[in-house]
């Protein structure tokens with residue numbers, strides 16, 4: 058895993074520093090995108106056209122993001138348009154992530170403080186792209202630590218206000234035509250800009266999203282509460298905790314499910330297993346039990362296949378640190394990473 062520290066310099070300088078450090082990730086991911094386009098019978102020009110439509114929306118709403126992408130492209134010595142390509146992935150209604158995010162709040166935990174555990178599962182080949190970005194705030198924004206295998210944005214993270222966000226979605230029936238930011242870019246902006254679950258919900262609703270981020274299940278948790286935003290083709294539905302337990306496992310459990318392809322059965326069994334595990338330990342859930350749950354092989358929650366658990370993360374939202382395992386949580390040691398102030 059690469060540990061990448063980014064300071065409070067300008068957007069361009071930040072992008073440039075990142076680009077220099079992740080040139081290998083960019084090359085690996087760009088060849089993956091080109092392969093995926095070809096597999097789906099699409100040309101590179103088609104993907105670039107989608108990306109340039111996203112760029113127009115970014116130029117209007119978040120011009121500073123484009124400065125960062127310019128810097129990244131120069132730092133990695135790669136074409137700017139090719140870096141933009143990632144904003145349009147998945148290019149069709151087809152992606153197969155298998156992640157689990159488990160949150161325990163209120164009466165479920167030992168001290169009433171929310172705990173979140175998350176396994177990031179994707180193609181084993183991407184293990185070498187694992188990064189942990191430790192980002193110091195600039196202007197009036199927040200600092201955060203975020204994990205990702207991508208070029209732009211993060212796949213989960215915690216900021217210094219105690220807000221967590223991560224995604225564990227599934228494939229939509231179709232990809233809507235709306236343009237804007239990818240879910241990874243949205244998560245980074247939420248960490249930089251939002252202080253609480255409520256402000257993050259408003260931010261996600263208002264921000265223009267590529268294909269409405271359809272198929273994404275955002276799990277948000279702050280020092281008090283947790284909620285899931287299930288993103289559909291044009292709208293989103295909120296899912297609240299039941300018995301102070303809330304789990305995202307690639308299954309849609311609100312009316313948004315009608316707009317998604319049927320989830321694999323394992324998504325429901327992982328959900329039910331985690332729920333039962335937490336119910337049986339009501340009032341006793343702590344970091345140790347979360348670690349045990351993330352390492353479970355009976356369903357499994359910790360996977361050792363072509364789709365593999367690449368990274369595992371545990372946070373308590375009132376503590377400015379993230380526990381991160383590089384690889385399967387059953388064997389990799391969790392390291393403590395502090396969130397900068």
Ligand SMILES: [Zn+2]
Pocket residue numbers: 352354359360361385386387388
């Ligand atoms: Zn394992």
